[in-house]
Amino acid sequence: MLAGEMKEHLTGVIIPFWEGMKDAVYGGFYGWMGYDLKVNEKAVKGCILNSRIMWFFSNAYMLLKEEALLEDARHGFAFMKAHCLDREYGGIYWSLRYNGEPEERMKHTYNQAFAIYALSSYYDASGDREALDMAFALFRLIEEKCRDEVGYKESFDRTFREIENDKLSENGVMAGKTMNTLLHVFEAYTELYRVSGDAAVKDRLMWIMDAFADKVYNPELHRQEVFFDAQMNSILDLHSYGHDIETAWLLDRGLEVLGEESYVKKLRPVTKELTARIYETAFDGHSLANECEKGVVDESRVWWVQAETVVGFLNGYEQEPSKLEYLEAAKKVWGFIQEYVVDKRKGGEWFWKVDREGRPIGEEPIVEPWKCPYHNGRMCFEVIRRSRDVAEFA
Numbered sequence: 001m002l003a004g005e006m007k008e009h010l011t012g013v014i015i016p017f018w019e020g021m022k023d024a025v026y027g028g029f030y031g032w033m034g035y036d037l038k039v040n041e042k043a044v045k046g047c048i049l050n051s052r053i054m055w056f057f058s059n060a061y062m063l064l065k066e067e068a069l070l071e072d073a074r075h076g077f078a079f080m081k082a083h084c085l086d087r088e089y090g091g092i093y094w095s096l097r098y099n100g101e102p103e104e105r106m107k108h109t110y111n112q113a114f115a116i117y118a119l120s121s122y123y124d125a126s127g128d129r130e131a132l133d134m135a136f137a138l139f140r141l142i143e144e145k146c147r148d149e150v151g152y153k154e155s156f157d158r159t160f161r162e163i164e165n166d167k168l169s170e171n172g173v174m175a176g177k178t179m180n181t182l183l184h185v186f187e188a189y190t191e192l193y194r195v196s197g198d199a200a201v202k203d204r205l206m207w208i209m210d211a212f213a214d215k216v217y218n219p220e221l222h223r224q225e226v227f228f229d230a231q232m233n234s235i236l237d238l239h240s241y242g243h244d245i246e247t248a249w250l251l252d253r254g255l256e257v258l259g260e261e262s263y264v265k266k267l268r269p270v271t272k273e274l275t276a277r278i279y280e281t282a283f284d285g286h287s288l289a290n291e292c293e294k295g296v297v298d299e300s301r302v303w304w305v306q307a308e309t310v311v312g313f314l315n316g317y318e319q320e321p322s323k324l325e326y327l328e329a330a331k332k333v334w335g336f337i338q339e340y341v342v343d344k345r346k347g348g349e350w351f352w353k354v355d356r357e358g359r360p361i362g363e364e365p366i367v368e369p370w371k372c373p374y375h376n377g378r379m380c381f382e383v384i385r386r387s388r389d390v391a392e393f394a
Helices: 002-019 047-064 067-084 109-126 129-145 179-196 199-216 241-258 261-281 303-319 324-341 374-387
Strands: 102-104 238-240 291-293 296-298
Touching: 002 047, 002 067, 002 324, 002 374, 047 067, 047 109, 047 374, 067 109, 067 129, 109 129, 109 179, 129 179, 129 199, 179 199, 179 241, 199 241, 199 261, 238 241, 241 261, 241 291, 241 303, 261 303, 261 324, 303 324, 303 374
Parallel strands: none
Antiparallel strands: 238 291, 291 296
16 A cells, blocks of 8 residues: 555656656756746756756656656756766766756865765666766766765865865854765765675665764764764764654665665664664654754754655665554554655645645745655665565555
8 A cells, every 4th residue: 555655656746747847948957947837947946956856857867767757857867967067177066957957066075965965876777888987987076075084075166176065064153064964975976886896886885884873873872973074073062863864764775775784783783773763752643743943942854854755764764664653653653754855736746845734834935955755765776666665665
């Protein structure tokens, strides 16, 4: 039932919505739809948004085998090649104008990582070697220009001179390094290694896993730290519930792809503890709160947090089948999503966030540079794929 409902939602809501955002004139996908469901065809196009949509359609094609979905992914790839990539200094821009001209030329490690993620999946879907070559060029760029001895530097100008990390800093701090960027570099490298088996990528995956276990994970609080200075010292008392449950299953996916037993022994206890802590602390019986800063909980129910919670709890159940409460929690959150987070207005997709009772908060846009089919589409992919091995998900 769960997988069937996910497939129906994927094919009936998410895919048609994002196909409708395709810009047939200037390429890529429109960058903005307001709460009023009106598309701004002249809005800035975030390069992260384009990468994530390209990733989404690549994986939708691999799951459903519909040629139109591969064409949608190819549309995103063509836009990335023609406009997102800086041919002079290398790397992916932050954003573009509606017509593909650069809007903000700064480079961010997070952005490079999502391009690798998208290009790796697109290569798997299409067999286009150029996509894999581009992914490896970005991998080398990150390793040569964005890494120091303790982690990954994040924010740069067009020529890769380091600048303030305002794009990934929040909650009143300016972070030198973030858990969020490290997580998505790991996610991108996992996909690149999955499709290539490259030894250098494997080496970096193991290094990042060590960083999560030894620097990011706080064993006393059973959570991850979020914002760090340049030396990877935590600078804010913040528990990001959504990132912790997302990290738990992404690390487990990395362990599966990596296939190194020593890292399973090192990281699996961490992923189990992250999942347990989120279940005990942030899950209220139907949905997940956003985060807790200095003891104060943000009770908003954010779209991506709910999607990652479904996958994270299902993954926790797979790792520990005795934890039936995780399976039930995933079903409850999916029920909350269906009832309250899905925008049932004609032409809608998902609301950005709702309150604990499911009422939309504010009038946040339905599409903008961070609001995309990456989290909710991936939730559908993961449940459908996992249902092939776990009867309870079917």
